[in-house]
């Protein structure tokens with residue numbers, strides 16, 4: 351399947367009405383861009399701090415219309431112009447090369463190597479190292495594909511500490527795609543792993559991902575977690591959220607750590623570490639375990 355782009359240069363004031371009319375006249379999609387984009391005449395959108403914002407983003411617009419290759423392109427433009435009560439604007443046509451869009455999108459997601467031996471592998475790839483700890487995971491609605499430094503920090507911590515601590519139970523609070531819970535389950539053998547997230551889409555994604563990776567993990571929304579395991583404590587608690595919620599959650603998260611158990615937090619910027627450490631100080635001494643790209647993982651053991 352291939353398409354044609356109709357490129358029309360119009361005055362800024364006409365761009366929006368013409369775009370609507372072009373959709374009514376048979377366009378598949380319409381986008382409006384700065385006609386001076388990439389040229390010496392392009393104006394920066396934002397001025398220096400303190401300057402008045404410009405009234406308009408740019409001076410002249412280019413309307414780019416995607417149409418079927420065998421559509422009547424002249425009719426699309428003239429019908430739209432007629433509907434707007436303006437003269438038919440000059441336009442040019444350019445072919446859009448046929449692409450395998452699925453393949454193109456998929457090629458942007460390569461397997462990710464984390465720590466010593468963990469691989470996060472999209473379903474359309476073979477595992478690069480058959481002896482590695484392989485998580486099959488596609489980019490989706492929930493946060494956690496292994497590309498973010500905070501996820502990587504937590505996975506690296508788990509890779510080292512789960513085999514050392516051999517936890518009987520582990521809680522992943524703010525589980526997103528379930529990536530940390532699944533790694534913990536694969537590293538921890540028969541330990542009981544629970545994931546909690548406030549976002550129902552994340553819970554669905556985590557359940558789906560865990561089934562595909564043969565990981566027996568229980569996932570809950572916070573209210574169901576409270577109802578189902580009100581008194582349960584865990585040998586390891588890990589939470590990769592942001593510093594604000596982590597500070598508020600300190601009493602709740604600490605109440606979930608078993609005696610002698612540990613807590614690992616990420617989603618915290620290096621400059622926020624001191625503040626987060628202070629919020630947890632009455633329960634356990636946290637310290638910076640590692641830093642990546644300005645993000646830290648904090649870790650500590652319950653007093």
Ligand SMILES: C[S@@+](CC[C@H](N)C(=O)[O-])C[C@H]1O[C@@H](n2cnc3c(N)ncnc32)[C@H](O)[C@@H]1O
Nearest residue numbers: 493494501524525526530547548549552590591
């Ligand atoms: C940064 S993502 C981390 C996802 C995954 N654990 C990882 O390490 O990649 C944070 C997750 O915490 C969840 N979250 C945010 N606030 C929360 C809260 N108050 N209770 C539970 N989950 C929360 C978000 O929905 C999101 O999925």
